[in-house]
Amino acid sequence: MSVLEDEAVVLAQELIRIPTVNTGDPATIGDGETRAIRFVQERLEEVGLRPAFGEAVPGRGNLVVRIPGSDRSRGALVAHAHVDVVPVLEEGWTHPPFEGGIHDGAIWGRGALDMKGYAAVLVAVARELAREGVVPRRDLILAFFSDEEAGGVHGAGWVRRHRPEWLAGATEAIGEVGGFSATIGDRRAYLVATGEKGSGAIRFTARGRAGHASDPSPDAAVPRLARAIAAVAGHRFPVVPTATTRVFAEHVSRLLGRTITAEDLPSVRAELGGAATVAELGLRHSAAATVVRAGLKANVIPGEATAEVDVRSLPGLDDEARDAVLALAGDGVEGEARGWIRSIESPVDSPLLDVLQAAIAAEDPDGVVVPYLLPARPTTRPSPGSGSRATASSHSAPLRTSTPTACSTRLTSAFRSSRSDSAPA
Numbered sequence: 415m416s417v418l419e420d421e422a423v424v425l426a427q428e429l430i431r432i433p434t435v436n437t438g439d440p441a442t443i444g445d446g447e448t449r450a451i452r453f454v455q456e457r458l459e460e461v462g463l464r465p466a467f468g469e470a471v472p473g474r475g476n477l478v479v480r481i482p483g484s485d486r487s488r489g490a491l492v493a494h495a496h497v498d499v500v501p502v503l504e505e506g507w508t509h510p511p512f513e514g515g516i517h518d519g520a521i522w523g524r525g526a527l528d529m530k531g532y533a534a535v536l537v538a539v540a541r542e543l544a545r546e547g548v549v550p551r552r553d554l555i556l557a558f559f560s561d562e563e564a565g566g567v568h569g570a571g572w573v574r575r576h577r578p579e580w581l582a583g584a585t586e587a588i589g590e591v592g593g594f595s596a597t598i599g600d601r602r603a604y605l606v607a608t609g610e611k612g613s614g615a616i617r618f619t620a621r622g623r624a625g626h627a628s629d630p631s632p633d634a635a636v637p638r639l640a641r642a643i644a645a646v647a648g649h650r651f652p653v654v655p656t657a658t659t660r661v662f663a664e665h666v667s668r669l670l671g672r673t674i675t676a677e678d679l680p681s682v683r684a685e686l687g688g689a690a691t692v693a694e695l696g697l698r699h700s701a702a703a704t705v706v707r708a709g710l711k712a713n714v715i716p717g718e719a720t721a722e723v724d725v726r727s728l729p730g731l732d733d734e735a736r737d738a739v740l741a742l743a744g745d746g747v748e749g750e751a752r753g754w755i756r757s758i759e760s761p762v763d764s765p766l767l768d769v770l771q772a773a774i775a776a777e778d779p780d781g782v783v784v785p786y787l788l789p790a791r792p793t794t795r796p797s798p799g800s801g802s803r804a805t806a807s808s809h810s811a812p813l814r815t816s817t818p819t820a821c822s823t824r825l826t827s828a829f830r831s832s833r834s835d836s837a838p839a
């Protein structure tokens with residue numbers, strides 16, 4: 415292995431050994447994130463880079479380093495990772511979660527995949543570029559965030575609001591979710607999320623006559639709410655292909671050797687391997703009642719009942735999704751939209767995708783990069799302003815499922831390609 419690859423492995427192990435568990439609770443969260451961020455800062459400063467550090471609150475650090483390109487007029491590319499991890503239940507681990515050991519050729523530990531392995535690759539690449547004096551064609555901004563696992567408020571959200579200059583001039587960003595390989599037909603597809611569904615919350619409030627449970631009525635709040643919830647659960651949103659799902663279907667057609675339209679995707683589910691679920695979720699809006707509140711006592715009919723409905727909207731159709739769900743409320747039920755993070759869809763013909771394809775092919779000649787629509791929403795979206803299109807956001811931490819070291823080399827190659835003169839990025 416090269417110095418670059420050796421370093422990526424060791425950095426990943428060292429990051430895993432700094433527990434950065436994000437409990438979401440200030441009382442128990444500690445300062446692991448800042449210690450991990452400071453560790454990254456030191457590794458970057460060692461090679462002469464000058465990262466900027468900032469804490470949303472003590473213990474919750476963020477770090478950004480810009481590697482200036484030769485053509486500052488080209489938009490900057492952001493590559494971002496988060497350093498926090500979700501809590502662990504220590505029993506059930508084959509190897510201790512914060513040991514960061516290598517067993518059977520793989521790095522083990524909490525965050526090895528999500529996403530200290532990727533963070534380590536970014537650090538290793540930055541060190542290599544600095545050592546070799548490489549000047550990329552466009553600015554490269556490497557960002558390391560806290561707090562992805564509990565909302566992103568102290569991480570990407572804080573940087574967006576309080577340090578927007580750190581990301582100035584960025585036109586594209588690449589980070590987690592996606593990148594994992596799925597077998598489609600007999601080829602390995604590396605999924606890159608080039609769009610994200612929006613997410614919104616709607617509250618249904620049903621009202622009716624309160625009284626004693628011995629005198630029930632179908633027009634009481636609870637039955638009214640129950641009908642509205644049943645309407646949401648039974649509603650079938652129409653299939654609406656977006657630019658992303660059309661391109662996804664084109665790739666599937668090539669991989670399966672026959673024409674598959676976006677509308678056909680559900681019928682070829684069995685051939686889509688690990689991509690089957692995301693393929694289907696990308697075709698239509700979704701809505702799910704998640705929190706229901708009513709009543710205090712078994713023998714009293716309450717006058718009010720509420721349900722929270724989570725809605726996921728297709729790119730460009732956030733308002734339509736909202737209106738469709740509000741229309742399901744029914745008699746005696748009021749619907750109220752409470753906040754929406756709008757969908758985004760990045761260009762599916764970005765040269766960055768060609769760079770990723772070249773990088774994947776260098777490591778996995780059979781690998782094909784396939785854009786898809788992400789049905790959920792990670793909290794590291796670094797665009798200035800939620801849902802803003804100012805930064806095209808892709809999600810891909812290339813990963814052939816099984817060996818973290820392979821993951822490292824793949825992203826590394828992406829960066830190598832992005833700086834070569836023949837590469838379009």
Ligand SMILES: [Zn+2]
Nearest residue numbers: 528529562590
């Ligand atoms: Zn993650």
